[in-house]
Amino acid sequence: MNLPETFKVYLKTQNASEITIKNYLADINHFLQWLAQKTGVKHQIVGKAIFGLFTKETIKEYKTDLLQSRTPPSTVNRRLSALRKFGQFGKSQGWIREIPKVGNVTSTSEESPTGPLSEVVLENFQKQLEKEKVSQITIKNYLSDLRHFLGWLEGA
Secondary structure (H helix, E strand, O other), X not given: OOHHHHHHHHHHHOOOOXXXXXXXXXXXXXXXXXXXXXXXXXXXXXXXXXHHHOOHHHHHHHHHHHHHOOOOHHHHHHHHHHHHHHHHHHHXXXXXXXXXXOOOOOOOOOOOOOOHHHHHHXXXXXXXXXXXXXXXXXXXXXXXXXXXXXXXXXXX
């Protein structure tokens, strides 16, 4: 099954414009390539089973990676919009039960030290500490100290 091609047919049935279809396909292909790189699972092989990996956690991780690679917020939001439509497609086919909800980023989120980007960095820091088997109390203290410092930076 050629999943992007099937998605394209779905978009046409939804009366999406040619530009929208082109952009959504580019964004979905970007996501599927990212997913293959992260998990080793290729949609060309597993087909619709790729929706087993289409979770809120996966999409949040994708969003985090986009932000950390300095992808402009407008591009991040367009890609998230494409993923929402892709989720609607998967649900319409009965391949997923629920469409994962992940919010857009704001244009100021990259500028504010305590905005969503810093939370993404703090989440990744927490995950790394957990991998290193650091105690929960130490993790809590580190994160608290960092949030306090970021708040101080914002006021400075």
